[in-house]
Amino acid sequence: MTILYDLLYIIFLIFYLPVFIIKRKYHREFGMRLGIFPDEIKDRLEQGNNIWIHAVSVGEVNSALPIIRRLRERFPEKLIIISTVTETGNKAAKRIARNEEVVIYLPLDLSFIVKKVIDLINPEVFIMIETEIWPNIILNLSKRNIPCVLLNGRISPSSYRRYRWIKLLIRPTLAKVNLLCMQTKKDALRIINLGALPDNVKITGNTKFDVDINLEDLEKEIVQFSRRLKIKKDDQILIAGSTHYPEEKILFSCYNRLLINKPNLKMIIAPRHIDRIKKIEKEAEAFGFKPVKFTELIAHPHKQDNKLIIVDVMGKLKTLYALATIVFVGGSLAKIGGHNMIEPAIFSKPIIFGPYVYNFQDIAEDLINNNAAYKVNNEKELYDRVNQLLLSPKEREQLGKNAYKAIENSKGATRRSLKFINDLIV
Numbered sequence: 001m002t003i004l005y006d007l008l009y010i011i012f013l014i015f016y017l018p019v020f021i022i023k024r025k026y027h028r029e030f031g032m033r034l035g036i037f038p039d040e041i042k043d044r045l046e047q048g049n050n051i052w053i054h055a056v057s058v059g060e061v062n063s064a065l066p067i068i069r070r071l072r073e074r075f076p077e078k079l080i081i082i083s084t085v086t087e088t089g090n091k092a093a094k095r096i097a098r099n100e101e102v103v104i105y106l107p108l109d110l111s112f113i114v115k116k117v118i119d120l121i122n123p124e125v126f127i128m129i130e131t132e133i134w135p136n137i138i139l140n141l142s143k144r145n146i147p148c149v150l151l152n153g154r155i156s157p158s159s160y161r162r163y164r165w166i167k168l169l170i171r172p173t174l175a176k177v178n179l180l181c182m183q184t185k186k187d188a189l190r191i192i193n194l195g196a197l198p199d200n201v202k203i204t205g206n207t208k209f210d211v212d213i214n215l216e217d218l219e220k221e222i223v224q225f226s227r228r229l230k231i232k233k234d235d236q237i238l239i240a241g242s243t244h245y246p247e248e249k250i251l252f253s254c255y256n257r258l259l260i261n262k263p264n265l266k267m268i269i270a271p272r273h274i275d276r277i278k279k280i281e282k283e284a285e286a287f288g289f290k291p292v293k294f295t296e297l298i299a300h301p302h303k304q305d306n307k308l309i310i311v312d313v314m315g316k317l318k319t320l321y322a323l324a325t326i327v328f329v330g331g332s333l334a335k336i337g338g339h340n341m342i343e344p345a346i347f348s349k350p351i352i353f354g355p356y357v358y359n360f361q362d363i364a365e366d367l368i369n370n371n372a373a374y375k376v377n378n379e380k381e382l383y384d385r386v387n388q389l390l391l392s393p394k395e396r397e398q399l400g401k402n403a404y405k406a407i408e409n410s411k412g413a414t415r416r417s418l419k420f421i422n423d424l425i426v
Contacts, residue, residue, distance in 0.1 A: 002111040002136055010110070032105040035116040044079065044102055045121050051425070052081045052123035054106055057089035058314075060129040062340065063152045065096055066210035066414040067127070067421075072098075074418065075425065081121060088273075088314065095315055109134045118144065125424050127151050131159065135173040142176040147424040151417055152207045153182040155190040156337070156358050163194050171195030178424060181417040184362055202420055205413030206363065213318065213346050222322045228298045229268075229323075230306050236265045236325040236390055241317050242272040242339035243330035247354075248280050250333060252287040254383040255308070262390055268294075268320060270311035272331060272339065277312050284308055321347050325396065326389050328382070329353040341367060345407045348400035352376055352385055366410065372402035 031037075037045070051071060055061040061084065068080060082093040083106040093103045107117040114136045126141050127149045128134075141148050155163065163170060174180075174195035181204040182188040188201050231237065238258075240251050248269060255267045271280055277293070284291040294311040311317065321327060327344040331337060332354030341363055344351050351373040357364040367373035376382045389396050 002139060006111050006136070033108050033113075035107050035113045035120075037104065037120070041102055041104065042120060044100075045081065047079065048122060049078045050081055050121055050123045051075065051078050051125055051127070052083065052121055053127045053129065054083045054132055054134075055089060055093065055129040056084060056106075056132055057086040058092045059340065060084075060132075061089055061092040061096065062211065063206075063208050064127075064129045066207045066212070067151060067417060068096065069212075070414055070418050071421075074422070078124070078425075081123070091314060106134070107137075109136045111136045111140065114140050118146075125149060125421070127421070131155055133170060133173060135170070138173050138176050147178045148176065149421060149424065150177055150180040150182075150191075151421075152413070153180050153191060154184070154187045154206075155194075156361070158358065160190045160194075167194055179420055181413075181420065183413070202416075204416040204420075205410065207413045207417065208340060208342050208363075209407055209410040210412070210414040211342060211346065213343070218319050218322060221319050225298075225316075225319060226323060229266075229294075229309060230297075231266070231323060232264075234264055236262065237268060237323050238265060238326050238328065238386060239268045239270070239320055239324040239344075240328040240330055241270050241321070241344070243269055243328075244272055244334040244336050245276070245279075247330050247333050248283055250379045250382065251328070252284055252289065253379060254386060255289075256287055257383060258387060258390070259307075261387075265390065266307055266309070268309045268311060268323075270317045270320065272336075274312050274314065277310060280310055284310070318343050321349060324349050326386055327351050328386075331359075332357050333376075333378075333382070338364065341373065342407055345372065345403035348404040350374075350389055350396045350399035351403055352382065352389075354382075366406055367403060370402050370406040372399060372406045374399075 053064055053068065055064045071080060081102045081104065082097060083104050084090045084093050085106050090103060090105060097103050107113045118140055123146060125147045130152050131154060138148050175197055177196060178200060180191055180196050180201045182191060182201060183206045185203055188203050192198050192201055251269065258265055281291050289308045291308045291310050292306055294309055295313055297306055297309060321344045324344065327349045329339055329341050329351060331339045335356045337359035338353060338357030341351055341353060341360060351367065353364065353373065353375060355375060355377050368375060374385050376385055
């Protein structure tokens with residue numbers, strides 16, 4: 001099977017190589033992806049007692065954080081290694097990693113590279129976050145009797161349809177995964193239908209609910225942001241998090257209309273990909289706005305125009321949510337599948353999102369069913385909901401309380417998952 005997987009993966013690489021070169025991505029990590037590590041990293045990996053956690057990008061890193069914290073507490077003598085695929089995921093992993101922990105890029109899933117990297121890391125357990133299926137890594141770990149875990153597993157309807165086309169190829173791989181902790185009963189049934197052994201599948205919930213935000217730890221940064229962004233007591237703040245094209249245009253159009261009756265309304269936009277900042281600035285200017293970058297305001301708070309702020313740095317959205325009057329979660333009016341609604345809910349903020357939330361379907365439904373968020377289908381509905389909430393502080397407060405309560409009631413996935421993982425670690 002490894003030869004077949006190698007051939008398929010090589011075809012994949014050949015097909016996408018021109019895209020990688022044109023976009024000039026993956027250059028920085030290419031050595032690690034070939035299994036070539038700096039001596040300093042190799043020395044730390046060779047010490048042993050390694051727990052290897054793979055989280056492909058930012059969302060998966062956030063999902064992994066609760067389990068990483070629990071593993072640190074439960075196994076302080078173990079070294080945690082976090083691998084990612086994307087550059088943004090790598091940066092996110094470095095932000096949460098402790099000094100002694102190692103952050104690497106996942107090796108290319110070619111058998112000769114995988115064998116070399118597994119020899120070097122020699123993990124006691126390999127934990128994949130959400131649905132990351134790498135056949136050669138899984139098969140090689142199985143040959144060495146190294147337990148393999150799928151944590152926070154989910155399979156969206158669209159992913160399930162795609163996987164069914166290659167069911168015969170992935171069935172042998174899934175059968176080698178020792179433990180599959182799935183978010184919902186639907187996810188569990190889908191993974192079993194694709195080839196996972198029923199006895200290895202557990203329904204444990206979503207670890208993203210277990211993200212613990214300590215307001216006391218963030219208080220200093222919240223106060224600093226409020227002062228530097230010149231937010232006054234009577235200001236209202238609309239924060240749009242993790243936006244994609246064309247959501248910014250929709251938001252600028254709504255903001256233009258809202259300002260007519262709400263001159264003290266500020267808007268903070270945090271795009272999912274900060275390499276789009278210049279395009280977003282031009283779109284804002286086309287509506288007559290004078291946008292200012294977040295980093296400019298933090299460095300030079302004397303700037304006068306701070307009505308429309310564009311966040312041009314990663315890792316600050318969580319703190320900014322604490323300042324919000326209303327939160328719009330992006331990737332949901334654009335056909336992206338939505339982004340994490342849990343962080344604004346933890347801050348008891350009223351939440352709005354669009355119809356395309358299939359990556360967070362269960363969370364979105366839970367919030368709506370608990371009267372804790374609003375779904376809008378277009379620009380008109382977005383404007384109407386924001387305007388309604390700006391005029392109704394009691395409704396905002398109740399929506400935020402309901403959101404917080406819904407998240408609190410859904411916690412526990414990390415504890416349930418760790419109960420099963422404990423049995424696999426010596």
